[in-house]
Amino acid sequence: MREEALEEIILKTVDIPGFPPVAMKVLHLTDNDYSSLNELEEIIVSDQSFTSRLLRIANSPYYGRGKVIETVSTAIIFIGFSTMKKLVIAASLKDLHKKFGLLEQRLWEHSLGTSIAASLIATETQMAKPDEALIAGLIHDIGKTVLNNSIPESYTRVIERVYEEEVSFMEVEDDLLGFNHCSVGGLIARRWKLPESLEVVIKHHHTKAFPAFEGNSFEALCEVVKAADAICLNLGISLRRPLNIPFIEFEHLGLSEENFEKLQERVKKIYAEQRAQLLE
């Protein structure tokens, strides 16, 4: 099917929400330099609810430095630029859900787990920038969030079938809806004018053979997110029960079995800590 025809079908069924403005601004801050730190502070401070949420997290036992952190600028210094960026985007993605029941919590947990795993894999393999991998992991399944918001009954059926038949989301979505969370996600990414690297990850994180990307590094970022996604399934992160686990080619990522095991252990630990404070 031609892409435009598919998009037309998707748009008849799915409401594409606006991208949270705070997250959008934060997403475009790339350099960890003095002016970006100031800009990040300004963006957060301009939003009362983000300011209080982030200060609460900064003062949680996980980050706690024994001293009360009262300002956003101190929080950025203590917690770090990229973590603060991530917290803002993770919180925005949580807010994007129209309701936040168990199903939505699981979708959100999956994106948190994938972002943690992706940034660790990126650091370890140097296949992508850790910051970029972190954001890509957070946002890769945005299509699922939007589908669940738009057609909650059908999407609940999709999830039931994923568990009953132990097949992938993509297969069940294509069968029940005629499109999948990657095609929906690609459309959202373009509407939101996300950076091209994110658009590619959102659209192709389940693609087996990549279309030609003309020598850019998107493919590597996609591979990192794919492996991170698989690690979450492997560890049972965000799942009711373990599903058929895709084989993770850690050697293909340049990791030894031992390093891969260590990496999984770190994902588990960091995920447990961050999930607890972000869900407060």
Ligand SMILES: [Fe+2]
């Ligand atoms: Fe996905």
Ligand SMILES: [Fe+2]
């Ligand atoms: Fe995923």
